[in-house]
Amino acid sequence: MEGETAAIHALHSDGATRKRIQSLGLFEGRRICVVARAPFSGPLLVEDVATGARVMIARDLAENIEMESRAPEGR
Amino acid sequence: MPRKAADEIVIALAGQPNCGKSTLFNAVAGFKVDVGNFAGTSVAFAETRVTFHGRKIRLIDLPGTYSISSHDLAEKVARDFLLSGEVDALINVVDASMLSRSLEFSVQLTEMRVPMVMCLNMMDEAQRKGMEIDTSRLEELLGIPVRTAVAVVGTGIDEVFRQAIRVAGGVVPAVEPRYDNDIEQALSRLLAVYPQALKDALPLSERFVALRLLEKDEDFERKVGASSPDFLARASEERHRLAEREGRAETLALGSHRHGLVLDLYEKVVRHRRGNVLGTREKVDRFIIHPIGGAITVVGSLLITFFLAFFLGNAIAGLVDVPFGALRASIQAMPKGMGPAVLIGLFEGVVAGAGIVLPYLVPLLVLLAIFEDTGLLPRIAFMVDGILHRVGLHGSSVVPLILGFGCNVPSIMATRTLENPRDRFVTMMVAPFVTCSARSVVIIALAGKYLGVLATVALYLFGGLMSMAVSYSLTRSKKRKSLGVIMEVPPLRQPYPRIVVRKVWLRLREFVLVAWPVLIVSSLALSLLSYAGADATINGLLSPLTTSVLQLPAAVGIPLFLGLFRKELTLIMLGAALGTDAIGNVLSNGQILVLVVFTMLYVPCVATLAAQWREGGFKTAAASALLNLGVSIAVAGAVARFVGAA
16 A cells, blocks of 8 residues: 555544644545555654645554545546 | 834734744844744744834734634634734745645635735745746735745745735735635525624624634634524524535535635646656655664664764863863962952853853754754654654654753643643653753763763663653553644755754853853852852752762752753852862762763753743642652662662
8 A cells, every 4th residue: 555546535533633634634535645654553654645745644543544445447 | 912003014924834934934033033844833922023115014923823723722822813903914924835735724814804915935845846836826816915935045025025015904805715606605695694793793704704603613603602693503504504415524514615625726826847856855755764764864863963962062172171271270279268259150150151061052952953954853753653652652742852852941832732631741741851952961071071972872861761661650550542643744855054053043042141141140159158158058958868869979969959940050060069170080980870860860940840830830840840859869869879889
């Protein structure tokens, strides 16, 4: 999954956490990819493909981000 | 904030964290405020008075915020200030290289109907990324003047302010952002029934108020509910309908539409040139975030910091020592008396500042400023987060704690970025255990000089382990799971010498203007006390601690006591208290070790305690002081027993 890009399908969290994730640009529909994983189960480094903006996000928080499964017809 | 003078205009800078707002502010204000490249550094208000194009301006640097919601305290404070009517014009500083994300905030700002100018900052960065921004189109679509700038080198700023002065006090954005039909229809239904009572109670744009309600802004719900509960109910209904149609939560009903609006805007004004963006910088970044490269970077940065301070510091200190040594000898040769006592006190204070602190402090400050400015600091946080998580630290507390290596005070202030009060408390308790530059000076000067390089490195590691142990034992019993880190990682930048110099100067100035006089006065007081024979009394009071527990000479009582004000004082006063700078002749290596360990761990300086009091209340400061005192007595006492027995 590293290096592969996919669009965010849904954010499964609410309130402040959701706001926090969104305020850093991780919205439904944005295409992102995982650039790196920190050692010792540290955070993921996620890049917004369109803007190049990077955000580090803890793995347990990242689990709330559901990615779109690749459409079978492809693009 | 003070009331504004009649002939003055008030201009506020608003923007997201890391957009270069503080840099712009400083470029205008001169050497007045600290600049940060690090997420969350500009949390407090800063203001300055300047004259631009013949107009007196009160310029206010608002805290960096991502949106205008009321969830976050800083966001609410900034928004309320912009809506207060006190602001004549608003400069929205935007990181051009992150335009798509920043536009979201800019659109929200235009909805407030305050005279506004956009400053597209970091245009060099955007161009490097291959972005072409059509600023005149952007101007047209947002209905506000848009000007480009590169704040770090100072270009474009003049024109931004010229525009701000032009719009100040009257010219609101010419365009109101239009949403898609669903939202616009809901809005027009609401505006049709907008009650007069609400217009009187809340003198703001009606469309803006309606939008806030559609976004479920709790603060506005309270404000509207107070005068017009029926309207509030209507708005909730509309929002509910919107949310239901889309199957989204009510808080998102508007946000996703605004997001669509912004994407549309972005696509109209930005073109991407592809292909040439992978430069050296990206290669360096790839190395740093790679597990192995990252480990090398983290360890390397620590080692570089350490050895630079150690070798360079020792070299400079050695140079400074020679002329002062001769002078000292001639002063000490004078007959005893009041006059020479004053002279000795003053002399030792001055020498201490110039000869001991500056050589070690300056290299550390330069490095820290470079780490901050290049964006290395958040990358280090990324690498070590996993480890720190195991000892119960919130991921985001990495940043405040790393800052603590410079000084514990900014580290305490940076805990504001932690949302969970428990995490914040723990971080504030751990922060004083991080070896700040003042204590580094003591360690390097004492351990480095008398115990050797290896012992000094070991002491640093020991300091790190102590912080982790404290964190671990504080969080072990707490069942509540702490939230993980989520933080922006700004692009790597080359350090700009101007900014590094400014940062170093700001921190140094604090030392020269505040701490150095304190050093000199304390040195003088100590010298006089000693002349009057009163130092024995204070030392006597402290002797249960110094002689019994720590097994040190009673004379170290005063230096340790003075260390409460400023840790460097311990070092500086030590020479004076022991009557010689050759401390190795008076104390054994074991005793020096005990002294260093105690200095590392006991109560942080008054400034840190004050910061804890301000940020976390009296109880936090008191608990932290007791914790430090307890740990230091236990650990240094144990070391003393061990060393004494050996």
